[in-house]
Amino acid sequence: xxxxxxxxxxSAPEPHLHRQVAESFGTDPERYDRARPRYxxxxxxxxxSGSPGPDVLDVGCGTGIAARQxxxxxxxxxxxxxxxxxxxxxxxxxxxxxxxxxxxxxxxGRQFDAVVAGMAxxxxxxxxxAAKAARVLRPRGRLALFWYVMQPPAEMGDALQEGFRRAxxxxxxxMPAASASMLDGYQLxxxxxxxxxxxxxGFGQAEQWRFDRTRTYTRSGWLDQLATxxxxxxxxxxxxxxxxxxVGKVIDTMGGTVxxxxxxxxxxxxxxV
Numbered sequence: 338x339x340x341x342x343x344x345x346x347x348s349a350p351e352p353h354l355h356r357q358v359a360e361s362f363g364t365d366p367e368r369y370d371r372a373r374p375r376y377x378x379x380x381x382x383x384x385x386s387g388s389p390g391p392d393v394l395d396v397g398c399g400t401g402i403a404a405r406q407x408x409x410x411x412x413x414x415x416x417x418x419x420x421x422x423x424x425x426x427x428x429x430x431x432x433x434x435x436x437x438x439x440x441x442x443x444x445x446g447r448q449f450d451a452v453v454a455g456m457a458x459x460x461x462x463x464x465x466x467a468a469k470a471a472r473v474l475r476p477r478g479r480l481a482l483f484w485y486v487m488q489p490p491a492e493m494g495d496a497l498q499e500g501f502r503r504a505x506x507x508x509x510x511x512m513p514a515a516s517a518s519m520l521d522g523y524q525l526x527x528x529x530x531x532x533x534x535x536x537x538x539g540f541g542q543a544e545q546w547r548f549d550r551t552r553t554y555t556r557s558g559w560l561d562q563l564a565t566x567x568x569x570x571x572x573x574x575x576x577x578x579x580x581x582x583x584v585g586k587v588i589d590t591m592g593g594t595v596x597x598x599x600x601x602x603x604x605x606x607x608x609x610v
Contacts, residue, residue, distance in 0.1 A: 374485055384481045395454070399457070421436050484523050486519045497583070500583030524602070530543075
């Protein structure tokens with residue numbers, strides 16, 4: 338299995354410094370939970386098989402999507418989530434959640450066999466977060482940070498770009514170019530996470546895992562999950578509807594469905610004894 342190089346990450350934005358985006362997902366937790374993809378069962382199984390026990394801490398657990406998958410696989414899960422609205426939804430599904438940012442969270446002597454974060458670690462300071470994970474992990478406990486990457490067809494990306502420009506012509510924020518590789522962008526986050534693990538100390542060499550699959554979305558299913566993306570969650574309802582309508586027209590020309598490659602990337606390391 339490949340290991341990540343020990344190098345300084347390229348210059349990249351620092352999402353953890355922009356909490357207002359991270360805390361915008363709770364505007365519609367029901368839609369978020371309904372629309373966001375689940376993680377590969379093989380990822381969950383591999384994390385648990387490499388952990389010394391069943392106690393899992395889910396950082397940035399959101400509505401509890403990953404937490405429920407780990408629970409279904411036999412784990413005891415505690416979530417940490419800064420958005421009280423998301424935490425309330427997760428609690429409603431039976432997941433115990435502490436409301437706090439991970440950096441400020443108080444473990445109160447609790448220890449875990451695995452610390453995981455799905456689509457969330459970029460909102461955590463990579464060095465402070467890894468240092469706290471090392472503190473709460475038992476010896477040989479596993480830190481596993483993972484993201485899924487979807488690469489939609491270029492024409493859909495073009496429609497999203499154009500719709501966003503029309504809705505917010507004066508916005509300093511821009512959508513990624515349709516031709517840009519989403520995997521390249523996420524690789525920067527994995528490299529930054531691995532570098533944070535190295536700088537924090539207390540872990541072995543970070544490794545990278547990859548899981549590939551495809552998923553076909555209906556028009557409504559794709560637009561539902563698109564509306565939960567950080568670029569769109571803070572748009573007023575009218576502008577959001579305008580952007581989604583532009584993308585929906587493209588899906589209509591594609592026969593009403595879209596098949597998208599899903600790649601799940603993980604960076605993981607084991608706590609030293």
